[in-house]
Amino acid sequence: MNNIKKIISASMLIIFALAFSGCNMIEKTPEAKQKSAVAKVNGDKITRKELDENPQIASFFKQMEAQYGKDFAKNEQGKEVVKEQKGKALDQMIMERILLQKAEELKVAPKDDELNKKVDEEYNKLKKEQFKGDDKKLEEAFKAQGITKEYYKEFTKKSIIVQKLVDKITKDVKVTEADIKKDYDANKSDYTEKPNTMDISHILVKTEDEAKKVKARLDKKEDFAKVAKEVSQDPGSKEKGGSLGTVQYNDQQLDPTFLNAAKALKEGQISAPVKTQFGYHIIKVTKKKEYPVKKYEKVKEDIKKKLEQKKKEEVYTKKLDEWKKASTIKKYDKNLMD
Template identity: 50%
Template sequence: MKNIKKLVSTALITMFAFSAVGCNMIEKTPEAIAKSPVAVVNGEKITRGELDKSADMMGVVAQLKQKYGENYDKNDEAKEILKTERQKVVDKMVTEKVIEQKAKELKLMPDESKLKTEVDKQYSDTKQQFESSGAKFDEVLKKEGFTEQSLKDFFLAQTRNNEIFKNVTDNLSKDIKIDDKKVGDYYNSNKNQFTEKPNKIHVAHILVKTEDEAKKVKERLDKGEEFGKVAKEVSTDPGSKDKGGDLGTVPYVDSGFDPKFMEAAIALKEGTISGPVQTSFGYHIIKAIKKEEYPVKKLDSVKDQIRKQLEDEEKQKVVSQKIEEWKKAAKIKTYEKNLQ
């Protein structure tokens, strides 16, 4: 619930910092537009008003106002961005609506009385946060067109969506178990993730377009030509060419480099040079200049960590697949014309 509170409070601060978008919509557009559907999910309507008052869209509009000013909606570039972002948020709201409908069907809806208690606390905490900074909260609410109840309704919608998703996730993943064999297999295949300190490698490369070019580069190096000299002559990597192919020191895990490149680099002994290694960038000749490797932690000390990681990954997979199934089975109609 702490994460939910943080997200909702952040959304509120964003609204107040950059003006009440919802109110502006009511002032600038006919009431009919606010009531027009942007999507219908199994007979339940999502309106343009609900879309424009959502926390996601309020954040988008706040950013557009920062970049393009108060008249952002007159700027062609901003209008295109706004339309694209509206479509993304509609897609998200459709998914949320499908999940909510299934939660009702499966009797997984959160307890409304508990939600109300949590929302009252969120409201109180947010009010205290504003007033501690010297702002008069009631005046801020009035200025931005909110009442105590409408603000609580905003909090309630956000909190309810988070609780629904949690309940559905817990239900769909309740039978997921990761046995010791899977834990052990993952450990044995990913020992670089479990070293006492992060393993690192100082690496250089020469990048060329074709395998034949890479083979010719390797032949030159095998005959004794200096790696950095050859890299400056033939490498096509603009970021490292002038440095003699030097890419610096990077960790084995989360290096930011292509996985195939890192696999080949890690496999090298310190001071040795690889044969051609193909990635989406072309063909590399890789040199392991220096390696820093540390002992691997014992399985018993990391097995709980691994089990939780694998469980979380499996839960995400199961839940994503099920939600996609629900969406495919649902009757969904969107109204692009109402996003203008």
């Protein structure tokens, strides 16, 4: 469920919203602006005050001011950047509001006493494990993040509610023995005693025609590193002769298509052009280190958990999309800016 929790955290991160609405012919007071709406979700208003107090937005302003000065938002370019950031925050808040509304509709939220108890437990656990029970140090950490104790507790409360909702909609997810065995047989390199590794170099170009020309040069025994320095368009590896160093077979930072093409190569072999989202690659593997595959029974439970998590994420994402489409959402973008 770790990835689902990340999705939840992303949806829940923006707890406060920003709003500024009303008659354009009358200038509202700051207090009135804070109470006005930037969005309504099934009739439920999201106010400007909520977003103005959002730590993520506060952090954004602090970073921009440090880099460009306090007047950074006064020019048109600065205003556009601010509006974009607030728009993204508002979109996440809308999703959060939908989740909370659905949790209320399905009656999955714990009773107030139970919920408050769980929140206090999470707070005390954080204080004990991360700050050795020191309230002052915890408060300082909150302040550094631009949040308060009250914000943390409210965030935790909503996170607990949403997790209950996720548990409900994913409770029927099942993974069969056949599913587990199929994954094991198809991905044995993921289940080795130690991670398999390979030393990779590549040359990146924009078009297939360019890639074919590069491959032709290499087929004529031109030095790979020399050609990479001349034509590769990957700034991170170009000056290293195309070298990406040693990577694991299941490296999550690399494009899956690129990685699968590299795994299929033998030591010293150079690939045909490989297309990814970045362009066309010519890949060379200079060294591989592979380890024995673990016995099926040894990794069976881990695979089961992985597949359950993946299926739950799919169910959650599909439901979230359904709920969003079924919701009545009104946004007042003109109220995002003063």
